[in-house]
Amino acid sequence: MTSHAALSDAIRSSEDELVSLTERLVEAKSVTGNERPAQRVVADYLEALDLEPDVWEPDPESLRDHEAAFETSSFAEYGYEGRPNVATRLEGGDGRTLTVGGHVDVVDVTAAEWEREPWTVTREGDTLYGRGVADMKGGIAAVLIAIEAIREVGIDLGGDLLFQSVIEEEDGGVGGTLSALERGYVPDAAIIAEPFDVPNLCIASAGVMYFRVTVPGKSAHAAWGHEGVNAIGNAATVYEALEDLDAERKARIDYPPAYRADPSLEGNVTNLNVGTIEAGDWPSTVPSEAVLQGRIGWPPGESRLEVREQIESVLESVAAADDWLAANPPEIEWFGWQAEPHETATDAEIVRTAASNAEAVTGETGTFVGGNAGLDERFFELYYDAPAVSVGPVGHNLHGADEHTTVESLLEASETIAHSIVDYLGTTD
Known part of the structure; x- marks a missing residue:
């Protein structure tokens, strides 16, 4: 059996765990400014995979002079104390590095507008409802399941895989992705699981x-x-x-x-x-x-x-x-x-790799989208010369009432990310 087939089998057999992890993340209410509850879930999951989580609070002084830095509204209101980022490094061979992950913060809700409970997951057939199921706790869960599948199948990657779960993306990402990059988690490329409906790939931000x-x-x-x-x-x-x-x-x-x-x-x-x-x-x-x-x-x-x-x-x-x-x-x-806005070249290797895998996994033809929302991917591309692409599930009513995604698209995103990790980093043999 090829590594791609083995990975797909492992991910498909983990459907219940994918949904369960998404549920735990949604229930860990983490509106921007109070991300700690969800980060505890992420850190605990990494430890269960025998991975050592690096948990830290951003240092505003070390970020202040960076050309991409600005004072976010959430920092002005809450500061960064008690708002940790979480990252880990899966050591591979001596090859290049790849970051996967995304943000754990979500926007708040107006509960009266919701027909379902926003802070728990409601499953109706293949559809999952709840704040963050798409943007982007479901994507975080899909990435973690992909990592677990790589370890379960026993693939030795040819380079280091970096995972990050960051704060305040909804407010600009300075204390999140920029803090992670400045901490030393600088890859050769990145895949972020934002909800752009795989096999579509997001290659630009506003x-x-x-x-x-x-x-x-x-x-x-x-x-x-x-x-x-x-x-x-x-x-x-x-x-x-x-x-x-x-x-x-x-x-x-x-x-x-x-x-x-x-x-x-x-x-x-x-x-x-x-x-x-x-x-x-x-x-x-x-x-x-x-x-x-x-x-x-x-x-x-x-x-x-x-x-x-x-x-x-x-x-x-x-x-x-x-x-x-x-x-x-x-x-x-x-x-x-x-x-600043950003655009990743569609001929960048990580984009071509992700596009090929997305279409193979879904059996559909995707397109390149983006440019209408601010995204953390800009930090990689503009300031660290690391092309970044978004590969994530379908998302509806983002930031609105009854936000929802589908289990199938979460599985497809997880498969696409797992396959792309292996193809981009290669293996030690």
């Missing part, structure tokens, strides 16, 4: 930035409102200008991988969203300040600097068209997510 615009006004009693300047009105002008910029960018920017898997994204591969606005403290007072917070996301093709300049230019134009704002211009602050 640039993502958060911004805060403070728009001035002048306070006054509403009965003498003519003596004041309403910051809400000025903020509305700023909002409309940003909406116009969003429409112009949507019409101008195209990136086919972003809508190959989701046709609704055609014409929407970049998005500028104002998510919050705060102003005023009393109905009879003209507000003196309004604060808008927003996010802009965009596919490969523009740098952070270029996108920032576009937004700042819009604010300058708004100010120039108004006498009050010309003398009291809006101020912009860039905070939280500040990620």
Whole structure:
């Protein structure tokens, strides 16, 4: 029996364990900022495989000067104490190295929107429901089952296999994947089990930035409102200008991988969203300040600097068209997510290896997708010269109510990853 066939048999026979591990991870509630419960599950599983987990909390000082670093919102709120990463090294021959794994943090839920219990797995036929079953605790489980199968079959890899389970990917990944890379877990290539519906492979991530615009006004009693300047009105002008910029960018920017898997994204591969606005403290007072917070996301093709300049230019134009704002211009602050987009070449060996195995395992033809969401894969590609590809299960309602995946796609992802590990690293014989 070939190693691929033996691995597939071992993984298929572990279906119950794959589902059980996914259940334990989902039940270990690990919203970004409180990842420890799920990391305990991961570390315990590694120890059960006779692998020594490396468990550490990120050191913000050691990361601060890295060109990819920024202060994440979760770090600003929680710090990194009590938020460990987990990694291990399966030593192989003297060949190249490969990282596999992903993130263990998930976004929170609005329980009233769910038809099922979000913090436990509900199985209905082949479908699994629960927060994180797809994004991406199911993927973590699929990777661990793949590693277990390699050990069960007795394959001696030709190079080191690195596994990582990291924190705060949903908030930018600085304390997670970047911390792991800076700790020394730098591979020649990486496979991350994000849910992009194997045999599709994700080869790109979006640039993502958060911004805060403070728009001035002048306070006054509403009965003498003519003596004041309403910051809400000025903020509305700023909002409309940003909406116009969003429409112009949507019409101008195209990136086919972003809508190959989701046709609704055609014409929407970049998005500028104002998510919050705060102003005023009393109905009879003209507000003196309004604060808008927003996010802009965009596919490969523009740098952070270029996108920032576009937004700042819009604010300058708004100010120039108004006498009050010309003398009291809006101020912009860039905070939280500040990620560059990335794209991995489709002819990179790890991409070709994963694509071949994905199609062989599923019996279907896949495509290359991505570029509409921020991903940790950018750290490998942009800053450590390590091509990274996402191979993961199908995912529906990610970040929404009744998130779900399928057992079959988790098994297919696990098989694809196991086969790709062996093909990329080779064996000692």
